[in-house]
Amino acid sequence: MPRPTRAQRAAIAQRRADAVELRLAGADPLTVGRKLAADPALNSDRIAYPLGYGHELYAKGRPAPDEETLIRSVNRDITEALEQRIASSQADVEALRALEDARLDRLFLVAYRRAVRDGELPAIDRALRIMERRARLRGLDRPLRTEISGQDGGPIEVTDATADELAALIALTDPDAERGGQ
Template sequence: MSRPTRAQRAAAIAARRADAVELRLAGADPLTVGKKLAADPTINTDRIAYPFGYGHELYAKGRPAPPDDTLARSVLRDTAHALEHRIAAARESIEELRALEDARLDRMFLVAYRKAVRDGDLPAIDRALRIMERRARLLGLDRPIRAEITGGDGGPIEVADATADELAALIALTDPAAERGQG
């Protein structure tokens, strides 16, 4: 049997990681996953040698299987790596979709803008502005609105410790249901 290439090893490890994630999503604990995907058939719950399974380097050398805590840690490491990879792929997809939506907005804006400028068409002006607002939200162009809460006369808010009875009295002052005896 010939040695697997680097690409074959990487593909087998990626498949093991994907299987580990699927088993974890199905509710299996890390040790159960480690035993299900173990290279050594004596600990593999299916009694098969999982290709590039957990402990494969030990099994290939005829050494004993890794202990349970090592199996569980390996599964946790694998699932974390696989999930990071999935998150990165999702981010790339989101950026591609954002670029596609931006291109669509460009096409619609051009139509609305021409009509707004050429004809002075008020609905077209409104539509162009809505497209501009949508693009600003899509691309995060708008600055966040700063809000400041102040006390009486614009001064600072005073904070003091209060007992439960004092808080209940304050709530009763501001809650119309409490005033009518419905609280």
């Protein structure tokens, strides 16, 4: 299958954004699939949604996708859209973290010079506070001990858990889990 053109990628991105918005508004995946279907006979608005669900079939004059296929397509689109939003947010956070780190560098230089040159206790305290803030920002400080317990301090009871749920529990108790064991 040839790579989509820029216009097609934009239309697909718009379809994904519309799917997320409809789900956020409370529409179930099948309703979303029908609302954003390419085939006017299937589309709940009776229009051909540009590069909507089943557009490959509609372009070839073939029958529209069944309900199960629509649901899978909607869920796949929503997952992809949300993953892209998360990746974009993480990039934004990293850029902001770098900016804050640079600001702390500038502030630390002033406080450090005064602390070393004049031995002023307030300047020393300020330098230490900046160092503490930088350590939190960079994740240098680790808790000495983390303990998670169940109700009334008892053990946590786990009867049925998916791999994702177990991974989430491990991430809560293991400070190295988020950094890949570093």
